[in-house]
Amino acid sequence: MSLRKVKIAGTGSYIPQRVLTNADLERMVATSDEWISSRTGIKERRIADENEAASDLAYHAARRALKNAQVKPEDLDMIIVATITPDMIFPATACILQEKLGARKVAAFDLEAACSGFLYGLTVGSQFIATGMYDTILVVASETLSKIVDWQDRNTCVIFADGAGAAVIGPSSDSGRIISSYLGADGGGADLVKVPAGGSRLPASFQTVQNRQHYMKMKGNELFKTAVRAMIHAIHASLEEGNLKSSDVDYFIPHQANMRIIDAVVKKVGLSQDKVHINLEQCGNMSAASVAVGLDEAVRGKKIKKGDKVLLTCFGGGVTWASIVIEW
Incomplete structure (x- = not known):
């Protein structure tokens, strides 16, 4: 069976209006603008309102992606939502988004x-397109990390932020296509960044709430070293799969976790800084939404032109990593 080429037909993104600056954080925890900036590269981040959930942010990003792809919600075959901050444990945020969009009865899962x-979602969704099972899939990454951040912990609350990005994918009839993708994981690093309580291992109780175990915990130094190694490995693997070299990359959109991580990866891989997309200073770390928002920003800002080789690379809790090469 011959496989179809898969392309990104449209992108969209949404970040909340509320801005939380480093100066604001100085009044909340024992930190400073200099401390945050020198260690992360972040100056400000966007925070969702109290009544905004992941599905709300996802809705705005999805509507923009659908408009740019010239696709109606009812024409979708599937919705995939990538998130670690779902509206609730179940049902899936994708099902809630499906209802908000009016995309009745299409397949939907988180x-x-x-x-x-986001890159896992693009890779999974593209398989349905490539085999011909489905024609039009919406992939959304939406995070409200401010809801699971401990605002008393300066090591995490200064980093994470909220936002959503989306892409509509479908079959390609021209040169535009997803060239290659590479996914990886190592459960041995599961303790590096996690929310300990709230699952079946440690259900919610008075004690878990009192001990602040429903907030994100992170081992920053260990995570840094693991992230750099994993992202470099993922980049080399995705380029090799596409028979490409780092010099073939026209634009690079890395996960916006930490400026030191990005700099280390860019230097090791041998990419030019002027080809690297950075929104970390204004947006912080939006987890799964990070690269999705970055891709939409690059498209809207005309940083990417037809025929460009675009490299997207991520690293996350689990630990997981992913890299995709796209010919735009």
Whole structure:
């Protein structure tokens, strides 16, 4: 059976209006603008309103992606939502989004791969397109990390933020296509970043709430070293699969976790800084939404032109990693 080429037909993104600056955080925890900036590269981040959930952010990003792809919600075959901050444990946020969009009865499910979620979602969705099972799939990454951040922990609350990005994928009849994708994971690093309580291992109780176990916990130093190694490996693997070299890359959109991680990866792979998309300073770490938002920004900002080789690479909790090469 011959496989169809798969392309990104349209992108969209949404970030909340509320801005939380480093100066704001100085009044909340024992930190400073200098401390945050020098360690992360972040100056400000966007925070969802109290009544905004992942499906709300996803809705706005999805509507924009559908408009740009010239696709109606009812024409979708499937919705995939990548998130670690779902509206609730179940039903899936994708089902809630399906109802909001009016995309009646299309297949819908959530996918959890932490910060790698959007690329996992694109890879999974593209298989349905390639085999001919479906024609039009919406992939959304939406996060409200402010809901699971401990605002008393300066090691995490200064990093994470909220946002959503989306892409509509379908069959390609021209040169535009997903050239290659590479996914990986190592459960041995599951303790590096996690929310300990709230699942079947440690159900919610008075004690788990009192001990602040429903908030994100992170081992930053270990995570840094693992992230750099994994992202470099994923980049080389995806380029090799596409018979490409780093010099063939026209634009690079990395996960926006930490500026030091991005710099280390770019230097090791041998990419030019002027080809690297950065929104970390204004947006913080939006987990799965990070690369999705970055891709839409690059498209809208005309940073990517037809025929360009675009490299997307992520690393996240699990630990997971992913890299995709697209010919635009």
